[in-house]
Amino acid sequence: MNAYLHIPFCTSICSYCDFTSFAGQETKMSRYVDALCAEIQSSNLEGPLQTVYFGGGTPSLLLPEKLELILKTLHKKAGFAADIEISMEANPETVDLTRLQSYRDFGVNRLSFGAQAFQTEILKKLGRGHDWARVEKAFADARQAGFTNINLDLMFGLAGQSFDQFQESVRKVCELRPEHISMYALQVEEGTPLARQVDEGLELPSEDQVADEYAWAQTYLLALGYEQYEVSNFSNPGKACRHNWNIWRGEDYWGFGLSAVGTVGNVRHGHGEDLMAYIEKAPQGYESLLEKEVLTEPIRAWERIMLQFRTQEGVLERDVEAYVRSQGGSSYKERFNRFEKEGFISLIDGRYRATSKGYFVLNGILETLMV
C-alpha cells in the first residue's frame, strides 16, 4: 500500500500553482495535523506501507515533531515495509541542516526540492521564495543530513526564460548531481494568477521553443547517465520515485488530508478544498471527509494504459488490444504501425513503449485508442 499526505500550507502561493494550499494560515497547522492524524486513525488503511509521500503545499513547513506525529500515526495504523520509501517535498528556503536532520531521523529518506529555474528574476516571476544560492545550500544541507535520494524539480516553457537560460538551469541542476530530476512543462491552469497574466498578455514561449527545450534536456540528461523513466521524470538507475511508479503501475494508494486523492480498489476518493471544514469534520471519522468516484473496469483498464504509456515500462500489447476490443473499437493497429514506423512508439516483446520522441505527442497516441 502507498500513502499520499497533503500539507496545504505555503508561505506564499506561486503564480502557476493550482494545488490546494493556503498562505498565512500557519496558525492552523497544528489543528490540521491533528485532523490528518484523526483521519488516518479512523480509516481502514491496511499496510504494510511500501511508500509514503508528503506533498503540498510545502510539507517542509511542518515542524519536525508534527512530522513525527503523522509518521507515528501511520506506522501504528498500517505498519511500514522494511524498505519503505518516505518522500517529502521541500522548498529550499524553508529548511536548514537541523530540520533536515530531524526529518531524516524520523524516517524521511527521500527529498524533493522545488528548484524550478536557475535565474533569480525567473524565480521571482514564478512567485518562488528562493534563489539559486538557497537551492545549493539546501541541497548541501540535505547531503550532510544523510539524504542519498534527492530530487530537484525543474520547469520548462517558462515565460520570459530563453532557451539558453533553460539550458543554464539544467546544467546548474546537474552540477549538483541529484539522484532524480523532475522536469515539468509549465501548464497554465485555470484560476491561477498565471492564467490571469496570460489573459492580460503575458507571452509564453512558442510551442517550438518548449519542444526544443524538452528535446535538448532529454539528450543532455541521457548523456549524463540519467534514465527517462516517465514523461516528466529522470533518475539515476534504481533511483526512480517508487511512490509514483507504484501509482503509474496501477497499484492502490491512499490519499490523506485536504484535497488529497487516493484510489483503493475500484473507488477513487478525494477530499474537498475547504480547510476549516476538513479540520472540523475529521474527528467524525474519515468517511465524512471523502468524495468518492467509482471506477468501472473499463475506466480502470483505460487509466492503466494511459499511465503505463507514460512510463518506460510501457503497456502490454495484449492489454491494448483487449481494451480497444472491449470498447468495440475498430483498428488502432494501422495507426500504431505508422507511429512505430515514424519512431513514436516501439513494440518489443509484446510491449508498447513511447520513445523519447513519442513522449512529445503522447496525447495523440492515446487518442488513437479511444473510441
Next chain:
Amino acid sequence: MSLDHIRNFCIIAHIDHGKSTLADRLLEFTGAIPPREMRAQLMDQMDLERERGITIKAKAVRFFYKAKDGKKYEMNLIDTPGHVDFNYEVSRSLKACEGALLLIDASQGVEAQTLANAYLASDQNLAIIPVINKIDLPSADVERCKKQMEDSLAIDGSEAVLASAKEGIGIEEILEAVVTKVPPPTGVVEEPLKALIFDSMFDIYRGVMIFVRVINGTIKKGTKMKFMVTGKVFEVEEIGVFKPKMEKSDQLSAGEVGYISANIKEVADAKVGDTITDETNPTAEALPGFKDVLPMVFCGLYPVSTDDYAKLKEALSKLKLSDAALSYEPETSLALSFGFRCGFLGLLHMEIVQERLEREYDLNLIATAPSVIYKIKKTNGEEVVIDNPSELPDPTLIDAIFEPYIDAKIIVPADYIGVVMTLCQEKRGIHKNTSFIDTTRAVIAYELPLAEVVMDFFDKLKSATKGYASLDYEPIGYQEGHIVKVDILLNNEPVDALSFMVHRDKAENRGRGIAEKLKEIIPTQMFEVPIQAAIGGKVIARETVRARRKDVLAKCYGGDISRKRKLLDKQKEGKKRMKNIGSVEIPQEAFMAVLKVED
C-alpha cells in the same frame, strides 16, 4: 359578353423600388383591404420574402375600382418576381396581363432590372405605364428619371405618373391610367377552354394551387382540365380569386384571372407556362412560349451532422412540391458522406433554398462550391453533360469542353465604369458595349462565363461599386473554353468535395488559394500533411502542414489522473466533431470555410 370592365396588369420594378408598397396602397385605396389593419406588404407571404424585400412567387389579386368615368372596373393585379433568376416566371406573369406599371425609384433611377423587365413587357406588347415612385424623398430627382426613361427605354417621360406609394400620393392617377391606357382583355367565352398557368404555389392543406389567366372559354368546378404539356388531367375542385382574401367563385371566363385547386400533388405537375384546356372539348393549339425551367447552377448540399440525411431528404422532397425549378439527386462524398446534388435557377434561388432548408426545416448544411453545367465533347464524338466535377470523363477522352455564358447588363454610376470593367475582365468577360442612360450612369454589357459569375461575382461587384451597381443577366448558350478539373489532395488523397472545374488560366490561383486556406485551418497532426492542388497528375500548388511538435507534456500524479482522463475524453469528443479527410482531422467549421471559395 363584354370584357371592357376588366383590366389585367402587373407592376414591374427593380428590387426595392416600392412594388409591394404600391400594391398595398392600390388595395387600400380601392377598399379591398381596410387601411392599417392589413399586414404590411400583404402580397409577400413568406417571412423570407419580406426579409429580403423580394417576392418569390407571383400571385394575383382582384379588386374593384370605380373610375372617374363612373364605371366600375374589375382590376386583376398580378405580382411578378423581381429577380433575374425568375425571368421565365416573370415572362409568364406578363403573359397574363395587358398592361404593366413600370415603377422607378425617383432617387435611384433606372436600374438593371428596370431595363430587363421593361424589355420583357414591351416584347409582350403590354401597355406600359411609367410610374416614378418615392417622389417625397429629398433625394428624388424626377427630371433625371424622366430623361433616363426616354434615353434608355424610349418611353415618353411626360407620361409618367408621379407617386409616393408610401405617402399615398398619385394612387388615384395610377388607377385612372390603368383604366384608360391598359386595354381590356380579348377572348371568346364561346370557344373551347384555353387558359395559361402563369404561376403556382403549394399549400400544405390544399396541395398545389395554380394561378391562371383564362384566354378563351370558361372553367368551373368539375371541369376535367387537361394540362397540354404534361398531358395530365385533373378535375377542378375549387375555383376562385384572391380579393385579397381567398374567395370561391363559380367560374372563371375568358379574360379573367384566378386560382384553381384540383388535388394536384406537386407543382411539377402544373408547369408554369402550360396551357389548360377542357379534356371533353379541347382547344386545338396550346399557347406558345412554354419552356421547361432548367436549373443552371448546382451545388452539393450535405447535412453537417450525417444523422440529418433523412431529414434533409424529407425537406427537399417537401420543398420540391412547391418549387418546380429545384432539382436534387443523392450524391455521396468521401469527405462529406451523404448528401444531394441540387440544381437551381440561379444564385439567388440557391441561396433561398438553402436558407429555407436551414430555417424552415431546422437543418445545418454544408454547401460545396457552386458549379454550372458543362458540355463535353468526347474524342469518340459523343457528347456528355456534367454538373459535377466528379463526372468529368478521363481527360484523354475529352476533345473539348463547353461552358455556359450569360449576357450581363450592369448599370453603374459613371465613376465605377473602370472598376466594373476590370472585374469583368478578370472574370474572363467579353466586352460588348457601354452606353449611357444619362450623363452619370452607364449600362455596361458583357458576355461572361456563368461559372465565373456563380463564384463570387455579385459580392465583388457590390463591394467594387459600393453597392451602386445593378445587374441583370440572361443565358446565351455555350462557348468552348480551356476548362480543367482541379483536385485538392490531402495526404495525397483527393478530397472530392473540394474538386472544382475552372479555366486553365485561373487554376493555379484558385488551387493555391484553397491550399493556403487549408494550411491555415488544418490543426497540426501527428504527421506532416501535404496539401496539393493538381490537374490530373500535375501538381500546380503545394503547401505543407508541419507535424505537431508536442501535445501536453504535463505531469500526472495520483491527484491528476481523473482530470487527465477527462481531458483526454474531452479532446476525443472534440475530434469526433471533426471531419476525417484523408486521415487528417479537420474542424467542421473550418472545412466549411474552405468550401466558401474566393478567387
